[in-house]
Amino acid sequence: DSGVTQTPKHLITATGQRVTLRCSPRSGDLSVYWYQQSLDQGLQFLIQYYNGEERAKGNILERFSAQQFPDLHSELNLSSLELGDSALYFCASSPQVGGGEGYTFGSGTRLTVV
Amino acid sequence: AQKITQTQPGMFVQEKEAVTLDCTYDTSDPSYGLFWYKQPSSGEMIFLIYQGSYDQQNATEGRYSLNFQKARKSANLVISASQLGDSAMYFCAMRQGYSSASKIIFGSGTRLSIRP
Numbered sequence: 001d002s003g004v005t006q007t008p009k010h011l012i013t014a015t016g017q018r019v020t021l022r023c024s025p026r027s028g029d030l031s032v033y034w035y036q037q038s039l040d041q042g043l044q045f046l047i048q049y050y051n052g053e054e055r056a057k058g059n060i061l062e063r064f065s066a067q068q069f070p071d072l073h074s075e076l077n078l079s080s081l082e083l084g085d086s087a088l089y090f091c092a093s094s095p096q097v098g099g100g101e102g103y104t105f106g107s108g109t110r111l112t113v114v
Numbered sequence: 115a116q117k118i119t120q121t122q123p124g125m126f127v128q129e130k131e132a133v134t135l136d137c138t139y140d141t142s143d144p145s146y147g148l149f150w151y152k153q154p155s156s157g158e159m160i161f162l163i164y165q166g167s168y169d170q171q172n173a174t175e176g177r178y179s180l181n182f183q184k185a186r187k188s189a190n191l192v193i194s195a196s197q198l199g200d201s202a203m204y205f206c207a208m209r210q211g212y213s214s215a216s217k218i219i220f221g222s223g224t225r226l227s228i229r230p
Contacts, residue, residue: 002158033217033218035220041222042205042220042221042222042223043159043205043220044220045217045218045219045220048217056216056217058217088157090159092159092218103149103161103218104161105151105158105159105160105161107157107158108157108158108159110157
């Protein structure tokens with residue numbers, strides 16, 4: 001157990017629907033990062049939050065949004081889902097921005113859009 | 115703009131041999147960090163090793179070492195005495211700077227297969 005908890009582990013939904021992915025960072029970590037990994041692809045950075053504030057944005061679609069709550073857990077909302085949104089979505093956390101010990105990843109949420 | 119390049123999509127190595135996974139990077143920021151992650155078939159991302167841009171020594175963690183050549187902008191991962199359990203995808207990653215806007219970007223990965 002890495003200490004980063006992602007729920008649900010698997011999600012199957014239909015095109016056009018909306019889903020919410022949840023992430024609880026490791027205790028004490030203030031930064032949360034979201035990544036998308038499509039089949040046999042690298043990880044694409046979506047968005048970063050630090051202590052409740054958005055800090056960096058990557059290639060995140062307008063149909064996607066995220067937030068980090070006062071208790072530091074984060075949610076990634078995906079709406080108007082398309083087949084191409086099927087992917088493994090990772091959340092990672094770090095204790096301080098710029099930490100050198102590596103970012104701790106959750107086990108991911110595998111989203112399948114049918 | 116920052117960029118990570120892994121030019122080896124796949125590699126096959128005999129068990130117990132050493133293997134080098136290539137990684138080159140590009141950044142204009144003098145402060146950066148380089149990471150290697152392992153992703154086995156189960157899907158989780160496992161942190162292996164870290165090298166800071168100002169670190170004088172190459173990082174080592176058990177059987178893993180990072181061959182950091184700053185002038186050439188390369189950060190190759192060396193796995194000594196490979197084992198069957200090393201079969202996985204390996205990703206090189208970089209964090210540019212130490213600011214609050216720092217994020218890690220990943221290369222496209224190398225799939226390593228260890229032959230018994």
